[in-house]
Structure formats: C-alpha cells, structure tokens
Amino acid sequence: MKVTIKTLGLAAAVTLATAPAMAQEKLKIGLLLTLSGPSAVLGQHARDGFQLAMKDLGGKLGGRDVDVIVVDDELKPDVAVTKVKGLLERDKVDFVVGPIFSNVAVATHKPIVDSKTFYISVNAGPSNLAGKSCNPYFFATSYQNDQNHEVLGKVAQDRGYKKVYLLAPNYQAGKDALSGFKRHYKGEIIEESYVPLNTLDFQSELAKIASMQPDAIFTFMPGGMGVNLVKQYRAAGLADRIPFLSAFTVDETNLPAQQDAAVGMLSGSNWAPNMDTAENKKFVAAYEAAYNAVPASYAMHAYDAALLIDSALKATGGKTEDKDALRNAIRKAEFKSLRGDFKFGANGFPIQDFYLVKATKRPDGKLETQVSEKVFDDYTDAYAKECAITN
Amino acid sequence: MTATLFFIQALNGLQFGLILFLIAAGLTLVFGVMDFINLAHGVQYMVGAYLVAAFSAWTGSFGWGLLLALPTALAFGLLLEVLVFRHLYDRDHLEQVLATFGIILFLNQSVKFIWGAAPLSVPVPEVMSGSVEIMDGLLYPVYRMAIIAAGLVVAALLYLVVSHTRVGMLVRAGATNASMVSALGINIRRLFMIVFGFGAMLAGFAGAMVAPILSVQPGMGDNILILAFVVIVIGGIGSIRGAFLAALLIGLVDTLGRSFMPNLLRLVLDPSAASQTGRAIAPMLIYIFMAAVLFFRPSGLFPAKR
Structure with a gap:
C-alpha cells in the first residue's frame, strides 16, 4: 500500500x-x-x-x-x-x-x-x-464592535429620548455594548441592568421596565437570549409602548425563531438584506x-x-x-x-456607512431587517486614532 | 406601585421555582433512591422541549404535541436507562459523572445534528395566548399562570403517589435502605427503572412547558442542571417535599434578590454604589443561601429519613 x-x-x-x-x-x-x-x-x-x-x-x-x-x-x-x-x-x-x-x-x-x-x-x-x-x-x-451600538445611541439622542433603560448580559461584550451606546447618547440612563450570561427568562426585568416607564430600552442580547427577550417583551405588551432598540439581537440569525414578535423592532447595522x-x-x-x-x-x-x-x-x-x-x-x-x-x-x-434597520415581514412571509435610515456616513471607529500603523 | 411590583416578582419567582421543582423532583429521586448521580438529567429537560417543538410542528397543536411528547420522553428515559445507566449503578460516583457527562455532549450534538443549531420557537397554545394586565403597563401572559397551575398540580399528584400508594412507599423505602427493600423480595432494579423513567418524563415535561416561553436550543439544559442540584442539596437528597420547598425558595430568592437587592442596599449605600453592589450580590444569593443551609443543616432542610 x-x-x-x-x-x-x-x-x-x-x-x-x-x-x-x-x-x-x-x-x-x-x-x-x-x-x-x-x-x-x-x-x-x-x-x-x-x-x-x-x-x-x-x-x-x-x-x-x-x-x-x-x-x-x-x-x-x-x-x-x-x-x-x-x-x-x-x-x-x-x-x-x-x-x-x-x-x-x-x-x-x-x-x-x-x-x-x-x-x-x-x-x-x-x-x-x-x-x-x-x-x-x-x-x-x-x-469595530462598538459601532452598531453607537448607531442606536445616536438614534436615541436624535429622537430626544430622555430616559433610557439599558440591559445586557454580564460579560465583557455586554459592558462594551452599553459603553458603545453611551458614546453618543447624553440623556439620562435610569437603569443599567446586567443579567447572567445565558439568561432565558426575562420576566422580572420586564416587570422592572414596566414600572420604570423609560422612553426606550437599549439591549444587546445575542443568540437564544435575544430570541427569548424579544418574544417575552412582545408578550408583556411593552413592544407597542416602549421602543426596543438593540444590536445583534434582532437579526437574521434570530428572526426565524422570533417571528412576528420582532416585527418593527430597531437595530443598528452596516448592511441589510434589502439593500438595493x-x-x-x-x-x-x-x-x-x-x-x-x-x-x-x-x-x-x-x-x-x-x-x-x-x-x-x-x-x-x-x-x-x-x-x-x-x-x-x-x-x-x-x-x-x-x-x-x-x-x-x-x-x-x-x-x-451605518444604518438604522427595522425587522420587517416580507410578502413571502420570511422576516428580514430592512434599512430604515442612514445614521452615519463614511464612519470611522473611535479607536482608529490610537493605531500607530502609518502608510 | 412597589407592592404590585413585589407581587409580580413573587409570581415570577413562583413560576421559576415550580419549573425547577419539576426538574429537581426526578433528580432527587434518582440520586436518593439509586445513589446515582445523573448529570444527564438536564439534557432530558432539553429533549422534552425539542420533542414538544417537533410534535407540535407536526400536529399543528401544542396540546397534541405535549400529549405525544410526554410518552416519548418517558420512552426515551427508559431507553437511556436500559442502554447506559443500568450498567453504572454499581460503579462509583466519578464513573457515573463521567458517563453521564458524555451523554450530555452526545445529546447536545445530536439535537443540533437533527434540528440545527439555531433556536427553535414553539407557539403559545391559542387558548392561553392572552394576557392579563396586573400592573399599570405590564401584561402578564396567561400561559405563565398555566405553568404555575400545572406545576402545582404535578406537585400534588407526586405527593399523593409518593405518600399514599404502594409504589410510593417502595420508593420511599428504597431511598432509606435499598438493600433491605431488595431483601424483602422487591425487584429493586425494576423499581429503579420506573423511577428513572418518570424522573426523565418530569424533566421532559418541564422542558415542554417552558418551550413556548423560552427558546428551544442545544445546551438549554446545562445551566438549569446546576440549579437543580442546588435545589436537591438544599431540600435534602431523596426528599420530594424538600425538593418542592427548596425549589420555591430558590425561585423566590433568586428573582426577588435580583429585583430588590439594589433597592434594599440603597437604604445603607448611595444609589450608584447600591446598584453596583446589588448587581454583584444578586446572582450569588442562592449560593450564599445554599452555603448557609449546609452550614446549619448539612443534610438539607428535609432529608429523607435514614
């Protein structure tokens, strides 16, 4: 052989x-x-x-x-x-x-x-x-990781939201997400809530959100956490009352499981499937x-x-x-x-460029995010100036 | 306002506790009666969720899905018992841990192979899809109340079976002294198999019940398993009553701690420090609670009588 x-x-x-x-x-x-x-x-x-x-x-x-x-x-x-x-x-x-x-x-x-x-x-x-x-x-x-979060911070600032409730899993990326949001948002943050990574039941957070009545919430809940949060947020009747801003939470990896619960929710992205x-x-x-x-x-x-x-x-x-x-x-x-x-x-x-995108149901019944408005044009990340490569 | 919030959070804690109980009940019996450490109990919860997802997609109704998922979960538990666990009863705990850990890896990969890695969603059954406004601006889903009701009914049934039937008597006897029961002419192996199968079915039932409110995904049983062990350690190994009370305690301590710890600390600290410390302490509360219980009552709150 x-x-x-x-x-x-x-x-x-x-x-x-x-x-x-x-x-x-x-x-x-x-x-x-x-x-x-x-x-x-x-x-x-x-x-x-x-x-x-x-x-x-x-x-x-x-x-x-x-x-x-x-x-x-x-x-x-x-x-x-x-x-x-x-x-x-x-x-x-x-x-x-x-x-x-x-x-x-x-x-x-x-x-x-x-x-x-x-x-x-x-x-x-x-x-x-x-x-x-x-x-x-x-x-x-x-x-750069912060940029999608910055989109939502800018949107919250431009729309004049006075009080925002922040929610993220308790690990490095969760903390980075919230600090990314805060880069352009200057209003009051009434609560910065961290839940353990892989939390699947958000009912007690939802009760807190309902009692605090913020103008909007911002969250970063990737994967299964995002699926649950979105479904429970909708089921609690909050989706129509308190705008739900997020990044890496309502995207095409989660939408097949979130289904109609996510429709209308806003995210930040550099692209969307419907870009023309x-x-x-x-x-x-x-x-x-x-x-x-x-x-x-x-x-x-x-x-x-x-x-x-x-x-x-x-x-x-x-x-x-x-x-x-x-x-x-x-x-x-x-x-x-x-x-x-x-x-x-x-x-x-x-x-x-970065865009505000919105979860939308297409005529064929599938869900996708669609560009709602352009938020940043030719946007450079906040850390580029610390980089010493020159040429 | 705070009183309503407290009430809602207590309801959330109760619901969480009852789900924990459904899982811990099987675990504590298997551990107590057979002296068998089954780490794979958490994946049986996951299997229950996947089964109900598959069957309700197939039949188009959650009710039918649940009806089909329960016997399948039972059969699956029995199959695992016959194929794997039966050969481990006489081994020491380390080998049981290794083998059942292997089952976790195997089943997590299997569900991913069959259903894919993306989370699945199960629609809430139509009749329970409504919600009640129990606080200004917050709707409480009827389905969550159904979970609470189902949990309480199962707890009552378990109590009846374990305390007032012959099988229950044998189970209690087995938990106290298995070799004596065997010496009295009871087929202890068959008893083990029944206990194991029903434990698996209860875990599967818990998974099936939470499937519509949580997402069904590979590895969903791994975190809840740790909490289930905390519950049986606090409750006393082998005791259904202990598991019930400990599960409710854990559910309440965890949920209320997370919501109100910062508020409580605000009485003694300034607001930002209070919310920082509260966030740090809240996730530890149940473990602090477990340490305290173990310190004062090393065999748990309601140990099976020896």
Missing part, C-alpha cells in the same frame, strides 16, 4: 512538472468559525457566505485554485489557538478568515500575525485590535436558494472577505510571497462590497 501511494505521488509529481498550467500550488485559506454550541448558527452563516462567494467566483481566488479548510473554534479561545497552530504549521495557510467572537480573535491574533499570515475578520472587531494593538496583518470586513444594489440582490437570492435562510450580516462579511482576497490576488498576479505587495493590494479593497461604500482605514477596519 505504501509503495502504491509513493508511486502515485511520484506519478503525480511528474505530471505536475510536465503541466506548467498546474504549476501553481493551491491557495490555502483557513476558515476559523464557531460551528458548535448555542452560537453555532452565526458561524454557519459566515461559512455559507464564504462558500457562496467561492461558488460565484468559479472556485478560484485571483485565478488560483483554492483549498478552504474549515475549523470549529468551539467558542473556546484555547481550542482556537490550538487549531490555528494546526492551520499555520501543518496546513501552511495563506489567509485565516474568521472568527465570530472577539475573545477568539484576541487569543488567536498573536500567533497568526506573528507568522506573517493575513488575518481577515468576518465579525469580531475588539477595540484593542482596532486601536493600540492594531497590526498590518489584521483586517476586518465587518466593523445589483450585487446584493443576487447574493441574497442565491443564498436563500442554497441555504434556505435569509443571510445575516455575518454571511455578507464572509462573502466580502472572499471578494477582498480575490481582488488582492488579482492585483499581485496570484502571488502571496511578497507580503508588502499583497498588503497594499488588500488595502486598496478594489472589489464591489455588497454593502456599497467600502474602504479600509489605516487600522485595517472599514470606513463605511
């Missing part, structure tokens, strides 16, 4: 050497996403978005055949680091694309950028990687046909990440060895983003 494999390998090597068109090795991309646990659906959207882009690009990026290696970080930073080392040392990937969660991004950042491999985030945008610890090998096709560009319409239709779900922003970011890599490799003629040339090509971001305007700031994070 061993002999056979060796012979085959030799034969393959000979064939390769005699076929110059095949001479270029396959490009290797490691997809690092959360694909198990309660938050797996976010990673699935990103994976499907990336794979859809690969299909649309004919299976090639910048003219090269591609090997996409998908790994599950299990939402555990230590597991993610082990798997990333496998991607870097065993598979020798040219790009790492991912992750969803910021704790994974922070833990895996150093091994990836130290090995001079480009790291393209499709969601996580922790403040330190946008600011002080920014790195020329790190790019995000998503946003030819590319986006094609993307949403193809995604729905292939995966039987309305894509969430995670899918869009991953799709854009594939387009970004494709555009950069086209500029370098498919070469990845000259890192500076490749970086300059990435920086130019010469692709048509599904969200419209897109360019990179010096810190590798996008400068883009």
Whole structure:
C-alpha cells in the first residue's frame, strides 16, 4: 500500500512538472468559525457566505485554485489557538478568515500575525485590535464592535429620548455594548441592568421596565437570549409602548425563531438584506436558494472577505510571497462590497456607512431587517486614532 | 406601585421555582433512591422541549404535541436507562459523572445534528395566548399562570403517589435502605427503572412547558442542571417535599434578590454604589443561601429519613 501511494505521488509529481498550467500550488485559506454550541448558527452563516462567494467566483481566488479548510473554534479561545497552530504549521495557510467572537480573535491574533499570515475578520472587531494593538496583518470586513451600538445611541439622542433603560448580559461584550451606546447618547440612563450570561427568562426585568416607564430600552442580547427577550417583551405588551432598540439581537440569525414578535423592532447595522444594489440582490437570492435562510450580516462579511482576497490576488498576479505587495493590494479593497461604500482605514477596519434597520415581514412571509435610515456616513471607529500603523 | 411590583416578582419567582421543582423532583429521586448521580438529567429537560417543538410542528397543536411528547420522553428515559445507566449503578460516583457527562455532549450534538443549531420557537397554545394586565403597563401572559397551575398540580399528584400508594412507599423505602427493600423480595432494579423513567418524563415535561416561553436550543439544559442540584442539596437528597420547598425558595430568592437587592442596599449605600453592589450580590444569593443551609443543616432542610 505504501509503495502504491509513493508511486502515485511520484506519478503525480511528474505530471505536475510536465503541466506548467498546474504549476501553481493551491491557495490555502483557513476558515476559523464557531460551528458548535448555542452560537453555532452565526458561524454557519459566515461559512455559507464564504462558500457562496467561492461558488460565484468559479472556485478560484485571483485565478488560483483554492483549498478552504474549515475549523470549529468551539467558542473556546484555547481550542482556537490550538487549531490555528494546526492551520499555520501543518496546513501552511495563506489567509485565516474568521472568527465570530472577539475573545477568539484576541487569543488567536498573536500567533497568526506573528507568522506573517493575513488575518481577515468576518465579525469580531475588539477595540484593542482596532486601536493600540492594531497590526498590518489584521483586517476586518465587518466593523469595530462598538459601532452598531453607537448607531442606536445616536438614534436615541436624535429622537430626544430622555430616559433610557439599558440591559445586557454580564460579560465583557455586554459592558462594551452599553459603553458603545453611551458614546453618543447624553440623556439620562435610569437603569443599567446586567443579567447572567445565558439568561432565558426575562420576566422580572420586564416587570422592572414596566414600572420604570423609560422612553426606550437599549439591549444587546445575542443568540437564544435575544430570541427569548424579544418574544417575552412582545408578550408583556411593552413592544407597542416602549421602543426596543438593540444590536445583534434582532437579526437574521434570530428572526426565524422570533417571528412576528420582532416585527418593527430597531437595530443598528452596516448592511441589510434589502439593500438595493445589483450585487446584493443576487447574493441574497442565491443564498436563500442554497441555504434556505435569509443571510445575516455575518454571511455578507464572509462573502466580502472572499471578494477582498480575490481582488488582492488579482492585483499581485496570484502571488502571496511578497507580503508588502499583497498588503497594499488588500488595502486598496478594489472589489464591489455588497454593502456599497467600502474602504479600509489605516487600522485595517472599514470606513463605511451605518444604518438604522427595522425587522420587517416580507410578502413571502420570511422576516428580514430592512434599512430604515442612514445614521452615519463614511464612519470611522473611535479607536482608529490610537493605531500607530502609518502608510 | 412597589407592592404590585413585589407581587409580580413573587409570581415570577413562583413560576421559576415550580419549573425547577419539576426538574429537581426526578433528580432527587434518582440520586436518593439509586445513589446515582445523573448529570444527564438536564439534557432530558432539553429533549422534552425539542420533542414538544417537533410534535407540535407536526400536529399543528401544542396540546397534541405535549400529549405525544410526554410518552416519548418517558420512552426515551427508559431507553437511556436500559442502554447506559443500568450498567453504572454499581460503579462509583466519578464513573457515573463521567458517563453521564458524555451523554450530555452526545445529546447536545445530536439535537443540533437533527434540528440545527439555531433556536427553535414553539407557539403559545391559542387558548392561553392572552394576557392579563396586573400592573399599570405590564401584561402578564396567561400561559405563565398555566405553568404555575400545572406545576402545582404535578406537585400534588407526586405527593399523593409518593405518600399514599404502594409504589410510593417502595420508593420511599428504597431511598432509606435499598438493600433491605431488595431483601424483602422487591425487584429493586425494576423499581429503579420506573423511577428513572418518570424522573426523565418530569424533566421532559418541564422542558415542554417552558418551550413556548423560552427558546428551544442545544445546551438549554446545562445551566438549569446546576440549579437543580442546588435545589436537591438544599431540600435534602431523596426528599420530594424538600425538593418542592427548596425549589420555591430558590425561585423566590433568586428573582426577588435580583429585583430588590439594589433597592434594599440603597437604604445603607448611595444609589450608584447600591446598584453596583446589588448587581454583584444578586446572582450569588442562592449560593450564599445554599452555603448557609449546609452550614446549619448539612443534610438539607428535609432529608429523607435514614
């Protein structure tokens, strides 16, 4: 058996050497996403978005055949680091694309950028990687984490809400969310309530909200927590009385479970499935046909990440060895983003528009978020000025 | 206003406590009667929720879904008993913990494999979809009252069965001294199987009842399992009465603590410090309570008589 494999390998090597068109090795991309646990659906959207882009690009990026290696970080930073080392040392990937969660991004950042491999985030945008610890090998096709929350803070301020009730899970991202909201909101915060992570029953919070009568509530409740909160908020009769502002709570990963309870609720985002560009319409239709779900922003970011890599490799003629040339090509971001305007700031994070989006029921009965108004134009994140990369 | 708020929060605490009781009842019997640590009890709660989600989607009605889910949960519990747990009774606790932990991982992945990772939603049954305005601006769903009622009915039934029937007598006897019961000619293995099956069904019932108000998702049983263990430790292992009272206490302490701790502390601290400290202490309250109970009554509030 061993002999056979060796012979085959030799034969393959000979064939390769005699076929110059095949001479270029396959490009290797490691997809690092959360694909198990309660938050797996976010990673699935990103994976499907990336794979859809690969299909649309004919299976090639910048003219090269591609090997996409998908790994599950299990939402555990230590597991993610082990798997990333496998991607870097065993598979020798040219790009790492991912992750969803910021704790994974922070833990895996150093091994990836130290090995001079480009790291393209499709969601996580922790403040330190946008600011002080920014790195020329790190790019995000998503946003800095605070920005979606800032959208709601700005909206609450502009609409003249006097008293706002804040609600978040008690962990780092929850606290960051509320401080993001407060960046533009200057009114009174009558309560800043933290519930344990993975709380599923919000009835006692709802009683407090009803008794305090705020002008609006702002919350960040990703995953199953958001499903429950929205359903219970609607059932308690609060949805028609106290506006429900949120981020990462009412989105396409949760809407299939929230159903009609979420209709009319407001979120902040850099994109929505109904955005009116030819590319986006094609993307949403193809995604729905292939995966039987309305894509969430995670899918869009991953799709854009594939387009970004494709555009950069086209500029370098498919070469990845000259890192500076490749970086300059990435920086130019010469692709048509599904969200419209897109360019990179010096810190590798996008400068883009942000919108207030509203959960809406489409005529075919499916739910999606739809753009309600533009809140920020060509918006740079608050940490970019702390980043020391200059070029 | 504060009195109404207090009343509502007490109602919330009661409802939470009753759900905890449904889970803890099976757990305490299995632990008390069989001396068997079943970490997989939480996933049986999850399985109940998934079954009712699947069956009500299939039949189009929550009532039918519940009717079909209960026997299936029972059958599933019995199947697990026959396939896995039966072989663990004579092993030590560490091996039971490892094996049942394996079941958690296996079942969490299985439901994800079958139903996907995204949370499922179960519609509230039509007849109970209304709500009552019990406080200015706050509607209280009728369905939550139905949960309270169902919890109380099940508790009463359990009390009757355990205290006034022959099977209940055997269960109580088994909790006190299993080998003696066996020596008297009772098939203790079969008794174990029945207890186990019904424990699994009760957990499944709890999962089915909360499915319309919570989202059904993989891993939903993992957090509640810890609370169920707190309940049986406070209540006294093997005691249904203890589990009932401890579950209500935990439900009330947790819910009221979270809502009113900051207000209470405001009497002694300035408002911002009070709300900071209140937030920090509230989630710890039940564990502080458990530590206190263990300090004064190491075998719980109502231990099964030995």
